Amino acid sequence: EIVLTQSPATLSLSPGDRATLSCRASQSVSSYLGWYQQKPGQAPRLLIYDASIRATGIPARFSGSGSGTDFTLTISSLEPEDFAVYYCQQRNYWPGTFGPGTKVDVK
Amino acid sequence: EVQLLESGGGLVQPGGSLRLSCAASAFTSSGYAMSWVRQAPGKGLEWVSVISGSDGNTYYADSVKGRFTISRETSKNTLYLQMNSLRAEDTAVYYCAKGVTSWYLAPLDYWGQGALVTVSS
Numbered sequence: 245e246i247v248l249t250q251s252p253a254t255l256s257l258s259p260g261d262r263a264t265l266s267c268r269a270s271q272s273v274s275s276y277l278g279w280y281q282q283k284p285g286q287a288p289r290l291l292i293y294d295a296s297i298r299a300t301g302i303p304a305r306f307s308g309s310g311s312g313t314d315f316t317l318t319i320s321s322l323e324p325e326d327f328a329v330y331y332c333q334q335r336n337y338w339p340g341t342f343g344p345g346t347k348v349d350v351k
Numbered sequence: 352e353v354q355l356l357e358s359g360g361g362l363v364q365p366g367g368s369l370r371l372s373c374a375a376s377a378f379t380s381s382g383y384a385m386s387w388v389r390q391a392p393g394k395g396l397e398w399v400s401v402i403s404g405s406d407g408n409t410y411y412a413d414s415v416k417g418r419f420t421i422s423r424e425t426s427k428n429t430l431y432l433q434m435n436s437l438r439a440e441d442t443a444v445y446y447c448a449k450g451v452t453s454w455y456l457a458p459l460d461y462w463g464q465g466a467l468v469t470v471s472s
Contacts, residue, residue: 245413278458280396287446287462288388288396299460331396335456339412342396 246270246334248343256351263319265346267332272312276336279308279317282345283328291330292317322348353377353461355447360466367437371466373430373447380404381423384450384457385430389443390465399445400432404453415441437470444468 247270257263267277275295280288290299292308295315305320319326327350332343359371371387386401400411400421409421420433430447444465450457 276456280459282396287465288459289462290458290460293451293458299458333396333398335458338401338410338456340398340456342398344395 245339246273246337246341248332248334248341250330250332250343250346252346253344254347254349256349257322258351259322259324261322261351263317263322263326263348265317265319265330265332265348267310267315267317267343269313269315269334273334273336275311276334277308277310277315278333278335279306280331280333280342281326281328282331288331319348353449355449355461355463357445357447357463357466360445360468362469362471363437364472365438365470367470368433368435369437369468370434371432371445371447371468373432373463375428375430375449378449380428380430380449381425383453384455385421385423386448386450386459387421387430387432388446388448388459388462389441389468390446391440391443394443397443401450401455402430403455404450408455410455434468437468439470442468442470 278293279291282288329345354376383404387399418436447463448459449461
């Protein structure tokens with residue numbers, strides 16, 4: 245089973261700041277890496293898939309990059325609604341494992 | 352608008368059974384991979400099971416293999432998860448999710464609101 249590690253565990257930032265979240269896989273997952281956002285009491289929402297493709301309706305301030313084992317989610321300028329937990333997920337191998345999450349909270 | 356509505360959650364004793372349902376609307380679920388993903392209280396996400404939209408093949412996480420069964424009823428546009436021999440560690444919110452395509456490893460673009468399953472005596 246592929247293990248995903250996310251860093252940092254918590255990111256404390258202010259609205260308007262740039263957020264950079266990392267995800268590292270225990271072995272190559274090619275470009276089959278996605279990012280999900282989850283707010284308290286809500287289901288996860290797909291933001292990015294295949295490392296860099298924004299899902300339908302996702303604002304351009306969200307961008308993804310990387311391949312192989314190292315990936316990054318960047319939020320160019322944080323909006324108030326962006327404070328949430330972000331999970332990366334690989335889908336190169338079954339089971340498609342999720343990372344432990346990065347919480348982006350208000351500084 | 353695509354919607355997924357889970358039902359069937361509740362409190363069950365260890366060793367008991369429960370069946371979750373997920374009613375899909377505004378799309379034909381049999382044409383897509385459909386999944387169950389769970390989240391234990393205060394924990395992360397675990398992809399539990401998926402049924403392929405192309406060939407109907409099913410896949411399970413090792414933690415539930417042999418105890419859970421995923422299935423679909425095309426006429427009702429509904430996905431199911433039959434859960435047997437439940438354990439305390441199965442306590443979680445169970446989400447139904449739609450794949451972007453029919454491939455079993457497709458990204459999950461629509462999610463239901465979740466159904467809480469509590470396994471406790």
